[in-house]
Amino acid sequence: HRISKPNAKIRIIVPYYNCYGAYNDITHLHYFNEYSFEPFYKKSTRGNYFINEKFELINLSLIPTRLGKFFFFDFIRKPLGKVLGQIIQTIDITLRVVK
Known part of the structure; x- marks a missing residue:
């Protein structure tokens, strides 16, 4: 935030907690x-x-694994990703700096 320009976009990609990549x-x-x-x-x-x-939140995406792609709909994938591992692989979030 401190070194970014006003309205700059910050994109963060991190592994999901319930995936081996974490x-x-x-x-x-x-x-x-x-x-x-x-x-x-x-x-x-x-x-x-x-x-x-x-x-400001611009986008938050939960990126599925190959197995997670079999569950086509987010309303199925999100709850399963919390209970079962290897459904969601990464979190991709984009924020806008407000100054």
């Missing part, structure tokens, strides 16, 4: 789900993170 790399210190980035663009979210920077 655990393969020893440099991964945290695990991410679809709610991990809410404190950046929603101020009424759970917890108090003391985030003063403002962002």
Whole structure:
């Protein structure tokens, strides 16, 4: 936020917590789900993170694995991804900087 221009887009791609990719790399210190980035663009979210920077959510996509693509609809894939591993592979989120 500090070094970005106004209205800059920030794209973040991270492994989903319930996929083996989140655990393969020893440099991964945290695990991410679809709610991990809410404190950046929603101020009424759970917890108090003391985030003063403002962002606007442009896109949040849950990218399925090859197995997850067999479940065509998101309303089926999302709940299964929380219970079963290897359904959702990555989270692709784009935020816009608000200055």
